[in-house]
Amino acid sequence: MRERPAVLFANETFYRCFSDGDHEAMASLWAALHPVSCLHPGWEPLFGRQAVLKSWQPILKEHVEVECLDPEVQLYERAATVVCYEKIGQNILLATNMFVPEAGEWRMVHHQAGPTRGRPVSSFMKEKPTIN
Amino acid sequence: MRERPAVLFANETFYRCFSDGDHEAMASLWAALHPVSCLHPGWEPLFGRQAVLKSWQPILKEHVEVECLDPEVQLYERAATVVCYEKIGQNILLATNMFVPEAGEWRMVHHQAGPTRGRPVSSFMKEKPTIN
Numbered sequence: 001m002r003e004r005p006a007v008l009f010a011n012e013t014f015y016r017c018f019s020d021g022d023h024e025a026m027a028s029l030w031a032a033l034h035p036v037s038c039l040h041p042g043w044e045p046l047f048g049r050q051a052v053l054k055s056w057q058p059i060l061k062e063h064v065e066v067e068c069l070d071p072e073v074q075l076y077e078r079a080a081t082v083v084c085y086e087k088i089g090q091n092i093l094l095a096t097n098m099f100v101p102e103a104g105e106w107r108m109v110h111h112q113a114g115p116t117r118g119r120p121v122s123s124f125m126k127e128k129p130t131i132n
Numbered sequence: 133m134r135e136r137p138a139v140l141f142a143n144e145t146f147y148r149c150f151s152d153g154d155h156e157a158m159a160s161l162w163a164a165l166h167p168v169s170c171l172h173p174g175w176e177p178l179f180g181r182q183a184v185l186k187s188w189q190p191i192l193k194e195h196v197e198v199e200c201l202d203p204e205v206q207l208y209e210r211a212a213t214v215v216c217y218e219k220i221g222q223n224i225l226l227a228t229n230m231f232v233p234e235a236g237e238w239r240m241v242h243h244q245a246g247p248t249r250g251r252p253v254s255s256f257m258k259e260k261p262t263i264n
Contacts, residue, residue, distance in 0.1 A: 035206040037215050039226055044250025045215045047204060072179060074167040074241070076232050079211035081242055083169050083177045094171055096228055096244045100208050109206070110213055112228045114246025118176025 003080065003106075007073050010099050010106035011082040015068040021060040027053050031107035034100050039112035041093060064088055069120035080106065085120040086113055094118060135212065135238075139205050142231050142238035143214040147200040153192040159185050163239035166232050171244035173225060196220055201252035212238065217252040218245055226250060 010029065017026040030036055030049060038052040039045050040059070046052050071084040079100050086093040098110035142161065149158040162168055162181060170184040171177050172191070178184050203216040211232050218225040230242035 034208055037204070037206055037213065039215065039228065039246075039248075042247060042249050044248065045204070045226060047206075047215075072169070072177070074169055074179075076166055076241065077210040079208055079232070081169065081230065083171065083179075094177060094244075096171065096242065098213065098230070100211070109208065110228065112226075112244050112246065114171075114244065115174065116171075116176065117174050 003075055004073050007075070007080040007082060007099055007106050008071060010108065011068065011071055011073075011084065011097055014097060014108060014111075015066050015086075018060070018064070018066045021063040023053075023057060023060050026056055026060065029108050031100060031102050031109045033102050034107070034109050036108070037110050039114075041113050041115065069122045079109075085116070085118070087120070092116060092119060135207055136205050139207070139212040139214060139231055139238050140203060142240065143200065143203055143205075143216065143229055146229060146240060146243075147198050147218075150192070150196070150198045153195040155185075155189060155192050158188050158192065161240050163232060163234050163241045165234050166239070166241050168240070169242050171246075173245050173247065201254045211241075217248070217250070219252070224248060224251060 013029050017029060036049050036052050037047050038055060046055050067087040069085040069087055071082050074081045082097045084095055086095050093113045094116035095113040099106040100109050145161050149161060168181050168184050169179050178187050199219040201217040201219055203214050206213045214229045216227055218227050225245045226248035227245040231238040232241050
């Protein structure tokens with residue numbers, strides 16, 4: 001079970017790179033020794049480290065504030081996924097992020113994000129009025 | 133490299149179950165010993181074998197014709213993904229299907245499908261007019 005926090009940390013790193021527009025850190029997070037793929041919302045699929053990292057350059061330049069909500073980790077023998085909501089402004093997306101171990105660290109190998117009618121529980125909690 | 137056809141076969145099985153409305157075969161395809169998750173287009177995320185299989189019941193009853201196009205396999209140590217287009221009537225979706233080995237077979241552990249502006253190459257080729 002000790003892998004779960006490490007996977008969540010890798011997932012948080014992804015969203016921190018995203019919000020900070022940090023392309024160098026994003027490049028370090030994506031796997032270098034495994035196949036990678038990325039399905040940005042609405043885009044055609046991207047395969048290979050070069051194509052995936054290139055796709056992030058214009059996105060990261062926009063310095064979009066992205067919040068990751070309700071992350072759920074699924075652990076496998078040599079892989080892990082995190083399913084989570086992405087709050088980008090008033091838009092809510094649902095994402096799959098996949099990681100594999102590489103040189104002792106969880107590195108990203110796949111990302112897909114798309115629209116959803118679902119709403120994160122943690123977002124509802126935040127919006128709940130407090131009684132004074 | 134011999135795992136690639138086996139992963140593609142598992143992916144084809146998924147779309148055959150989908151088109152045939154075969155819930156029993158779909159239940160056999162989804163992993164029983166690993167965590168499973170499913171992100172139907174627009175839905176909130178589903179976790180666990182019971183919730184995922186239950187979600188397929190009404191979908192499979194509709195006997196929707198689904199065509200899988202341009203499947204791309206990514207192989208990892210103990211996991212694989214297939215990224216592919218789904219042609220459902222005139223709609224084109226983009227999907228991630230994840231599989232892990234379980235009792236010597238590739239079993240499904242994750243599915244996400246969502247809208248895309250991308251178009252499958254194989255679909256274009258099919259639509260290309262032939263010169264007589």
